[in-house]
Amino acid sequence: MTEKGFILTTYNSNIDRGSVKWSSPSNIALVKYWGKKEHQIPENPSLSFTLSDCKTITEVTYTKKSGNDFSFDVFFEGEKNEAFKPKIQTFFERIELYMPFLRDYHFKIETSNTFPHSSGIASSASGMSAIALCLMSIEQELTSDVISTERSMSDEKSQMYFNQKASFLARLGSGSACRSIEGELVVWGKNESTESSDLFGVRFDGEVHPNFKNYQDAILLVDKGEKQVSSTVGHKLMYGHPFAKERFAQAHQNLAELTKVLASGNMKGFIEIVESEALTLHAMMMTSMPYFILMKPNTLEIINKIWAYRAKNDSNICFTLDAGANVHVLFPKAEEIKVYEFIKRELVAYCQNGHYICDSVGKGATPL
Structure with a gap:
């Protein structure tokens, strides 16, 4: 899959409102990613364990609006949070090419973590992946009655596309977030040892001994x-x-x-x-x-x-x-x-x- 394969070309702009909700975990790298090229491309591959309980729960409510600006509010643990807005703004700017409906709606983003706030655990991986997954669900709803290439796929291929694009988008928000979509082990970054991609995380395809279950x-x-x-x-x-x-x-x-x-x-x-x-x-x-x-x-x-x-x-x-x-x-x-x-x-x-x-x-x- 290339970047062009993730560009949404047709969607139903007549849907007025909706709401989606996802839970996405953090992850911990075993082989570390440190150093990146342009567009959040890693300098080296990484391999991570997806965690189970340290996760972010995010609900996104979208409402049709007029005007051409990005419009969103962010609530963390029930309180409006302005500090998160610049990062979301940058994220929207990076992914607009792939999700052109972003300017059509106002988004209310409500998010919370199962781990304590300011606990020293990086929440960008779970947080950005949860938002990316919510946006993918919105894309799915906006294209549910539109005949497109991905809609003609088998269920298995459609789910693969969904996960790959969610991971691709999450990466543009926070590099390590692309490893939080799937589990138990996820590879990110091209290498000769495993199935992999620089663009999104890939579930580890190698054999895993019972010792590591x-x-x-x-x-x-x-x-x-x-x-x-x-x-x-x-x-x-x-x-x-x-x-x-x-x-x-x-x-x-x-x-x-x-x-x-x-x-x-x-x-x-x-x-x-x-x-x-x-x-x-x-x-x-x-x-x-x-x-x-x-x-x-x-x-x-x-x-x-x-x-x-x-x-x-x-x-x-x-x-x-x-x-x-x-x-x-x-x-x-x-x-x-x-x-x-x-x-x-x-x-x-x-x-x-x-x-x-x-x-x-x-x-x-x-x-x-």
Whole structure:
């Protein structure tokens, strides 16, 4: 599929109003995306676990209007939120070519998260994917009685088109959002190891050993404050980075190795790749110009505690990090009871206000 394949050419402009609602999850990358080209195209491929419970619930009500300007209001947790409007405005401008009906309607966007606001969990992936899915449902309603190429497809192909375009649109709002449409594992970025695309996330098509089914993710909230450097700024610092070329090659190699690990069930190999990827992400931040550190002292304390616990208990627990201070503790379902005892006993003390979130790998977004 190319960009042109996502351009909507015909729709029913006589529909006056309607409402759609979606729930879309966050995701956590195992192989990290850091650095992007124009139009939200990744410099390297990434592979992520889709989460189950950390999600955004968004309802979009659309009403026919006059005039040619974009018109929308955003409500977060029931309160009107002006701070979100510039990002939505930019998003609409980027996707207008693919959804020309955006100027025909006023949109009331009501959104909320199942995880605490300002918890330090990046909500752009779940938030932008939820909006993209709502807009795709509106497109579906506006084209339900219009004869078009996609309407003549089989149900399976029609659903594939829906998901691909939703992911494509979500990417233009937030790169990682394209990995939140489906689950359990999603690849984004062209590579030689898996079916993939730079334009949208693709459900991982490789074999997955039972060892990696029902994987758990405990998110330890080390720092709930706003990051000192936004991800957008961080990505731009990969331009001219002295180690960028090597990093992009490393991501391709790690993705190739991880596909083998997922098929074989090699949990030690999984740990090595996932933890190395997390530390490499932060190493790139610390060696950019300007350089910055998003990990906190308690982040390092938790990592060292995890390493000690793993060695002592022959455990398969490991960690990964996003572009922030919080720690995602990954472990198989079989170790759930023991690991949560360990978290309560030794790691909660390093979490801000003792807060952490229990989650697991999920199946992707769902209409409500």
